[in-house]
Structure formats: structure tokens, C-alpha cells
Amino acid sequence: MAGTKWIYDFTEGSKDQKDLLGGKGANLAEMTNLGLPVPPGFTITTDACRYYLEHGGTPPELDAQVTEYLAALQEAMGKTLGDPADPLLVSVRSGAAASMPGMMETVLNVGLNDESVQGLAQQSGSERFAWDSYRRLIQMFGKTVLDIDGEHFDEALDAAKAEQGTELDLDLDAEHLKDVVDRFKAIVREHTGTDFPQDPREQMDMAINAVFDSWNSDRAIIYRRRERIPSDAGTAVNVCAMVFGNLGADSGTGVAFTRDPGSGAQGVYGDYLQNAQGEDVVAGIRNTVPLADLDDIDHDAYDELMTTMARLESHYRDLCDIEFTIERNKLWMLQTRVGKRTAAAAFVIATQLVDEGLIDMDEAVRRVTGDQLAQLMFPRFVSGGDATQLTQGMNASPGAAVGKAVFSSEEAVRWADRGEQVVLVRRETNPDDLSGMIAAQGC
Template sequence: MKKWVYAFGGGTAEGRAAMRDLLGGKGANLAEMAGLGLPVPPGFTITTEVCAHFYAHDRRYPPDLEEQVTAAMRRVEELLDLRFGDPERPLLVSVRSGAPVSMPGMMDTVLNLGLNDSTVEGLARMGGDRRFAFDSYRRFIQMYGDVVLGIDHYLFEDQLEDLKQSRGCRFDTDLDAEALERLVEAYKRIVREATGAPFPEDPNAQLWGAIGAVFGSWMVPRAVTYRRLHDIPGDMGTAVNVQAMVFGNMGEDCATGVAFTRNPSTGEKAYYGEYLINAQGEDVVAGIRTPQPLTRAMAEANGNAGSSMEERMPETFAELVRVFELLERHYRDMQDIEFTVQRGRLFVLQTRTGKRTAQAALKIAVDMAREGLIDRREAIARVDPASLDQLLHPSLDPTAERRVIARGLPASPGAVSGEVVFTADEAERRAQAGREVVLVRIETSPDDIHGMHAARGILTARGGMTSHAAVVARGMGKPCVCGAADLSVDYAERCFTAGGTRVAEGEVITIDGGTGQVMLGRVPTVDPQLSGDFAT
């Protein structure tokens, strides 16, 4: 019988890092980390060969796949002493994509799968926290409704915003258990009205719906566009990773975050990342809330002294640093790591080679050669010649007059001016007409990929330096300012206000992704100076 499913967790794994073509990058690295003894929640990977079969056979699966998935799920249950679909001790899982080549945010994810009206009560009893259980349930319904059932996610978000306003709450974390129970019922009504059927209660039906959606997301337009822009072959397919949930949204001793072992903007040998207390991973990468800095140095640089994970969760941060050091030595490259803290306990959910700017790629290659992690030949091979023109982009003239109307986080370096646009389609349309544009969004989503490619720079009102906008912008070499909290974006009126100034679509602004400044009008630039690393 052909092997379609590879298990990991409990200190062992059936796969390894070298099997990325079969297991995808995420699955191969989860297996590798589990084999290294790192705290990886157990799970299993459905191979890229199943994806190939799925598309070659009219979206049908190999006949023996279900049996292998059932056996792998049973192993996870035994490791955790939980049962998938059990109303007393329910096992919940995440279902995530994982192509052999990193495609951040382009394919689909579902978290908290396995919840229904019975298992949510079991989760509440197990966790001793009804609010946490219903927070997880409303998140699941929204993600499943969007990813699997094809319901517009704004319908759910509008319902959440209406509830927060009616309760006088600024953040979703301010909503109590009773409010979240009402939100779950409202979300279920949205599903019934949109699909004509109730939200699926059977965990197995939920699981196979999510697996099919992840395989299906390999061919959605944003993923196809991303592959075209980055010269990624379309026939490699994606794996599907099913993994036991750990929860960063159980209270103040819980958190979720994204971290890089070196600065992906500058290449500096300094930990770089963000985290959110009482949250789940999608909150960080989607830019729904602007997160807090990982390190004390980042917090002080951003004027947020005392907010860092290093200061607020010192023991967990120290453990995370040990993970950083182990993984960077093991992979011999800068790593991009996703983690969750559940009641003070650290779990590592992903590692991958981190996307970086050309400036950072150059510095990291030179530094790692000096440190003896790689040799000189490998250092040269790691710097893509096609990306070096990013080092030649102009910077703002330091003597030029500038009118700063907002400040955000310096998410991807470089300075550009352009006409303000508010949609990806408009960015693409104007760019094709030869005009320079800056894409302004409340937060970007993977569906904005074509507009991000067309724009000269990106500005968001929400999100941090590890959000979707920041990661994709750095990979493209685009200047980006994220989390400009003073920005109030009105899509309907096609304008934004900042610092008492109203800026309409078509007006020119300048952004500096190295300082986080947003300026009215066009600011003159000067030719850059190449760093010493370029001459090395």
C-alpha cells in the first residue's frame, strides 16, 4: 500500500527536512523539529502526491487515504489522551497548507477544527474557561465559513464590529463569554443564510471539507499569481498538515507570535519579531491587531518600553531564544518561526528559511561566512544577483522639507512616492498606465498580491512587522510601513485621514519604510551609498 500520510510528534517523526518535495516545506520542517526533540504539537502530513492525484482524478482522493488519515489521527489522540469529536475531552486540530516552496499566506488554513455545539462545552470544562471556548468556536466558524464554504469573511467581521460597538468594546478580547456565545449564534445564522444549510456539526465532515479546501487553494488566483511572480512551478502541489491545536487565547499567560532569528529588513544579527497575548496566530499575520515587539531593544526603539515578550514573559522568552539558536545552527540560515505559548508552555508550530530584503540577504550571507556557519562559496550563492538592484534604490534627501502626517512601523526599507490607491485592482490598473502608486489598506490580505506587486510601496493602518503586508513586501523588495495607527481609511469615500489631513485617492504621498514616516506630497530623493558588505 502506498504511503500517503506521514506522522510527527511525541519525539519522533516519519519524515525529515530533506523530504520537502513530498511533505512540503512546513511538513518536512515539522518532522525535522519533532525529531530534534523540540516542543512540536503532534500531527501528520498528507503528501503532495495526494495533491497531484486530487487534480488528476477530478478532485477525488486515493482510495486508501481515509484509512491512513484515521490511523494517524488515532496516534495523535493516544499521544494527548484526547478524542477527535468527543464531547468530554475533545481533540481540536489545525489544517494548513505547505508547498515545497514557501508561499506565505497564499493558501488556506483552518484553526480549531472539531468544534461543534457539544465539543465546545467539553472544551470549556477542560480549560475551565467558557470565554476561551466560545472565542475559539467563533474563530472556527468564521475561518471554516470563509475557507471551506466560500462565505465572504467581511460578513463575519461586520457582525463582530457591530457587537463590539454595542458592548462598548475596543478589542475582541474585551468581549465576555455571553457576548461570544451570541456571536457564535449570529455566525451560524450567516452560514445558514449564505448556504441554505446549517453549519456542519460532524467533525469528520469538517476535517475532509478543510483538507479539500487546502488542496483546492493551490489553484486559487492569488496562489497562481504568486507562483508566476516568483517563478514557482505549478505542478509541485501542496501538502496538507493536520496538527493538534495549542491555544494562545486562553488568557494572559498565553500568547502567539512570529519571529526571525535575524533582522529580515537589515540583516542585523538581532532577534526580530512580534507577539500578541491572548490571541491566535492568524491575529498576528493577518494584521487584525497590531502586535507587541518581541525584544526589549525593539520595544525601546518603537517607544513601547516594557511591552516586549522578553520583559513580560522572561522565562518563555529565554526558552524561545534557545530554540532560535538551535534552529539557526541546524539549518545554517536565518529562520522564520511561528510559536504559541499555552499557559506558560512554549510550542513551535513552524520554521522556514526567512524571506529577506536584498540588503539583509547580503549582510546575512557575509556574517554567516564570517561566523563559520557557511563557507564563502555558499555565501555568494545565497545572494540572488537579480535582487541586487534593490540596493541601488534611492533614499529620501535628508535636507529636503517634508510634512509628516503619520508614523507607523518600518516594515520594509526604502522610500517611494506615488499616487494613493485603495484597492489592488486600481493599483494594477494605474501601474499598467505607467503611473506610480502607493497601495493603502487597513490591512492587506493574500488576495491583494497583484496590487502589491504593481505598487511602488505599501501602507497599512493595522498589522505589525511580521504581518502579511510586511513579509510579502520584503520578499518583493517593496518599501512598506505597517501599523500606522493614526491612519483612518474610508474605502467608501476613497480617502484616508491622518494628522488632521484628508488624503484622497490620486493624491501623492511619500512613505519611508526605513523610518515608518508617511509624508504628504513628493519628497526628493538622493542616490544611495553601498554598504561595506557589498564590497566584501
């Protein structure tokens, strides 16, 4: 396969190349070419993943191509990966052709080490921000790349917060976070027998390989089987210049939908979290605010986001699911995709888009799948009657269900295997709960 192009810059692709660039890479390229504010970056193709899985290593030409595209990214940003004085940091994210939310891996802040953290502190003007970013890298890298149980890092962070008498990460200052970094390094040393890698390029290469490996993680395999996604499709890898939502109150991160994915209603739907990186929103470790509150927090960024969302929905002619970051009042778009929606919302949105002239009736019919039709026929709770409501929560599956309550995915699988009907109850569901969600009657 000599001469194969394994990498595409965001300026080179389009939304029609999902099979090659994955959904995330194709849509990042599409937004870039629309002139939207996307951080520079490049996508390693699904072809490279398939080669890696088949041969047990990356294509011979990939290393040189990564060097070439990294040099172009460094020139665009005016920074060098891991520079001790003013480091370029990158994110390494998965992105398959078919949406597989949370099934594969992401590593943020790649390029930080014991020297570049000092440069990041100086350039940002915030020592706390720099050390917070460094501890996040070690935590994500340790779990994702080095296959260390994430609970070890969670316990170390919780211990550091307990010593300071707080439950919030934000209450830890720079000195506390330096201590957390040391604890995290010790965890890496204990569980791998080696130190956390200090070479920024080694970090990036290891993260890329870890994303390829995550294609065949247990949860990804289970998800593909359930969603009928081909096992040989592979994932692309997106390497993107970092933008930071954890620089202070004038920064933040969020998710947004151009319409309500639950009901299909038009309006402002999503969540925003000040002084946070993207993983904080989905991790549920801090309480987000409704997206509409961003209008009061940062009016100009909010207006730009609303304009961008309207433009994307018109361009894609569908409900769009968006991830964004605000770095010191500057909006950056990190991802968009056609958003998942409930069965009821699928009908409503298809009808709305016909009324707005964005799609025709034939396309509207194709937008509602057989699975969604079946979901509309699931049993539901009736209003009134003599039923007693005990509690309430957010349903992760459509319809009503009957079963014994269990509180872990492992228990749900065990009980279901012996013929019990169960309802999985979790404070927050996450991708690791997939096997339990499949085994349960409802969750």
C-alpha cells in the first residue's frame, strides 16, 4: 500500500467522506470548509485503523505522514508540540463512520510534561490551569492508553479533596494540583513499572494506537453488534489543537441541540459548564446550567453559537448535535453530527422540516426508522388510576418496564442470565453500562 494517503487535514475533507474520515473527522472538515471556528487539525483515516488491526501495527508510511501534518499544524498555531516555553497541546479522539457515542477513547492535553507545564502556566497566566490540565492528561492517558483502572485516579483525587475539606475540583489550588500530579504519576509507576512518558510525540503516538485498539474494546464490540455496525469498518483518529474551557469564568464547554431530541420542539436545548473541559459535562461530576443561561454568562458567544447552530441545521437539513468550547470569550466548534432523537421526536422533526421546505415528504418518511415505529408501540404508564408514584428519574430507554431494581450493570447481567426481569437504576449511565442496559427490561 505504498503511496497511500493515510491522513487528511481538516481543510481537505467533507461530510460525504464518513467511511474514510469517520463521522467526527468528516464533520470537522465540513465545518472548517464552511468557515466556522474549528481548531486546526488532521484526521488519520479508517484505512489506517484497518491496517493496524490486521497487521498489529501502523502502516510504514504513517509515522512520516504524521510528522508532515503535525508540522503544518504547528505552523498554523505558531507553537510546537510540547515546547517548554509555549507548548502546542492536542486532543486525540476517535470517530467511526457510524456514531458510537462514548464507546471509544479520547485523550486531551497531549504534549504536557514536567517542562511544558511550566510554559503553559506562563503563557496562560494561570498556574492552577496548567497543573489542572496536566493532571487531566495523566488521568486520561493512564486509563485509556496504559489500561489502568480509572478508580485508582478517582480515589487519589477524592483523597486530595478530602484533605482540603472540599468536594469540588475547583477548590484545589495550584499547589494542591501539583500534589495530585505526583500522586497520579505514582499510580502510573506502580501499575506499569515505568514513569509517565515525557516525550510529547511518544504521548501522541501511543494515544493514536490506543484509539485504534479501542475499536475492539468489549463495550465497542457489544455496541456494534446491537447497532449492526460492521466489525471491519474501523475508526478514524482526529488530532486537533487544544482549546481550553477551563481557563476561568470566561471559559467553558457545552453540548447543544438545534431542537429538543426528546420531543422535537424548537428552542434552545443543551447544557453549559463554566471553567471546564469537555469530559466534565458528560462525566456528571459538576452540575451544568441550561444552555439558555449562556446568554447571561457570555452574550456575544451565545449569539454566535445560535447563529452557527441555525446555519448547521440548514446545511445538514436535520437536527444537529453539537459540542463546543468557549476559551476566554472565543467560541470554538469541536463537533457536530446529525443528532439521535426519540421515536416521537423523529416524527415531529420530520414534519417540521417538511413545513420549512428543507426536505420533501419522501425524505421525511425515510427519516423515521422501523425501530422507531416499534418504540412508539412500547407499553407506557397511564395517567390517573390508583398507581402510587414512589420516585422519579430520567429514563434511558423508551416506554414502561416491569422488573426488580438492580443498581449495577454487572448485577443486571447476572440476574437476567438466570431468568429474572430487572430494571437497571443508575445515578448516571455511562458507556460501561451498555451490557446492563441491554440485559435489563428498562433503565
